Amino acid sequence: MPAPTVRLRRLASELRQLRKAADLTRDELAERTGINVATLYRIETARVRPQARTLAALLDAYGVVDPKRSELMTLLKQSTHRGWLNTFASDLPERYTSYIEFENEASEVLNYECLFIPGLLQTESYARAAIGGTLPECTRDEIESRVEARMRRQAVLTKDQPLKLWAIVDEAALRRAVGGRDVMREQLEHLIRVTELPTVHLQVIPFDAGAHPGMPGSFVVMNFAEPMGPDIVYIDSQAGDLFLEEEPDISRYNLVFTHLRAGALSPSASTSLIAAAAGGMRPGRGA
Template sequence: MATTVRLRRLAAELRQLRKIAELTREQVNEQTGINVATLYRIETARVRPQARTLTSLLDAYRVAEPKRSELRTLLKQAATRGWLHTIASDLPERYASYIEFESEAREVLNYECLFIPGLLQTERYARAAVTSTLPESSREDVESRVETRMRRQAALTKEQPLKLWAIVDEAAIRRVVGGREVMREQLDHLLEITELPNVHLQVIPFDAGGHPGMTGSFVVMHFGEAVGPDIVYIESHAGDIFLEEEADVARYNVASTHLRAGALSPKASASLVAAAAEAL
């Protein structure tokens, strides 16, 4: 089961309520009969509690209205997966979780050192990128990932659009993925999509020298206060990682600030992209 933002928030709320009630998991087990291991999984968002389990916990923690109704609603919402549920079975669990988080985010900062960010990719570029980075994938798996990537992009043009701040190393602009025609189309698309008021693109030029992003790509997702704390996402061949600890998120926010400061302005970045497209 992919973790949703609402399930993560529910887990955090239940952890906090147990601490306020000054109860250990063992004491909750004695009062409610809920297994300690199960309670741990609920509090770490690994499982979604049943309605009766939630009621037992709220009784044990002496939670009154309107908080009780708020958490019951949150539990119902945690089961809602939106469009993703139709293809989630074809995706790795942590990637499905990432998409759930992204769909609930208010703002995303995406730094990429070698690729155009997924939310800004054309279909042909995405297909070439997936095929080259996952050479053992079947055609069906590749198409599933490409379809998912294209559907994610609707977040940029919905009624309350996602705010995207994309920072890329010049290498991502210069690397010809999929051939010259595909790359030219991709760069032209970048110039078009970044005209949206909620999409900002900055390029770190080669002559900027070393910078904090040289250790690898990352995504910082910011949520509204009512949803939950920020998350950092890192994708690698060793596995996808979510960082939620305040110190970790703060470290990547600092790196993001340095990257924005060291990159070209959005206007100068557009000029670099246009020159790269012309060269193709």
């Protein structure tokens, strides 16, 4: 099932709050509106996009009038909108476009990577090498489309209300010469520059830290300001992309990130390690 858009999640959240404010159960609401309980559940959990007449019936039941009514009807119309992503609609997987939209609407992202430089901090050359190396089935055009999308994603770091990014990477991500030593040196030097942004924080977990809670795999926690809906955990694996929205999952990954942040080098010490790794990528130097 495709992941819902941010606006559909917000609409679902608004409808849940309206029903609770009206002190109605789904069974009681079903009796009033003629909409079956299963459909109401799917609407309130953003599993389906309601038809305009269905939304109107719900708002009637809740006694919602303008301007709130018009706001929610407009939100419904916008719930399939993906902005600049429409350019890539036929080239990117549905789950990836959903991820990008969530990222664009998030207020803060916590990103742990064990083997890659975080996508928002990648150079174009590194991104091209990483995508081409990990997706051998992709054509050259598909790779270029993904690279372009990844570069455009990075605008969230410098927009008027920039995304707050806290990234943690295992030292392995710094030492693997993705794309060759020149590409990797450029990437590491870019990391040092981009972390000068006040909303970007980067920490490294050094090899000598030993075992740590992030070793099972990379993940992203996206936090949203109200009223965009609940936070999301995103996991990318060989088995497919996974979005987690249940509170126990959110809490568990937030706790893991807290442990990783405590066990990683400080941002300044991390910058020193990155600089050393970049020096090791120069011609004639060992990595």
